[in-house]
Amino acid sequence: MNISAASKAAGLPAKTVRYYADIGLVPAPARSESGYRSYDGASVRKLVFVRRAREFGFSISECRELLGLYEDRRRSSADVKRIAARRLAEIALKQKELQSLHDELAHLVDACRGDDRPDCPIIDGLGARRAG
């Protein structure tokens, strides 16, 4: 399996597949005689795992941790749950921030007539923070 087949199977760009091996996130693949990278099912499964974890917003360094646990037959669920719960808390926080951002900006957009006149509550609203 050359890199483009593996990258298609994993759902990642070939560049990214190379990159993940370069930084040691996944093991460097075997090479053909001519130097082509050669992938098997196990490598692809790891790449899928990493892609999924990245989609969940885990950082590369968290992916390293998770991948370690993924490969370790003796890992406890507790370790994994700890990392996932931390990530979940970050997501919840991000959601709250995004919500207040949305509300504030939506308020400004609503207050803006959107016509040709220079008077604009959005610009005014960006100029100074209101209480809250």
Add this chain to the structure above:
Amino acid sequence: MNISAASKAAGLPAKTVRYYADIGLVPAPARSESGYRSYDGASVRKLVFVRRAREFGFSISECRELLGLYEDRRRSSADVKRIAARRLAEIALKQKELQSLHDELAHLVDACRGDDRPDCPIIDGLGARRAG
């Protein structure tokens, strides 16, 4: 007003204030005889404007646009509203993504006993995408 006073007034690190002038986002400030940057109220107002816009998630390039409109006495509300509405749509999309991410990860965390046993729904759930 030296840079640290201006940066405090604007609510930005001094490094960032320098950076914004370096990339031409705000005009380069006047200099004292000894080469110190010297800020006035107008520069500070612009910096506050940029800080606020950045807090709203506008990119530097969008800030450039908005700042241009902010400074242009003849700008129409429509221009500003268009940029803000686009940003609002992006925020809404991000919110939806974050929500499904949250739900899926929360589901996995709930399904995990979090004990010492190696059986772990989170790890399993990262390995393959379920329908949905």
Add this chain to the structure above:
DNA sequence: GCTTGACCTTCCAGTAACTGGAAACACTAT
């Protein structure tokens, strides 16, 4: 006048996680 310390300057490098592109080699089909 001299020192101390805070503040200022420029410049270079690093961060996260890739992505784009050039130059050159390998493989396949015609």
Add this chain to the structure above:
DNA sequence: ATAGTGTTTCCAGTTACTGGAAGGTCAAGC
């Protein structure tokens, strides 16, 4: 033989800063 596609390495660029080194400036205290 040649064309076209796939692959390799390596370097640079992206975004929006941030950290740090080396050195100049200013005000206060002795």
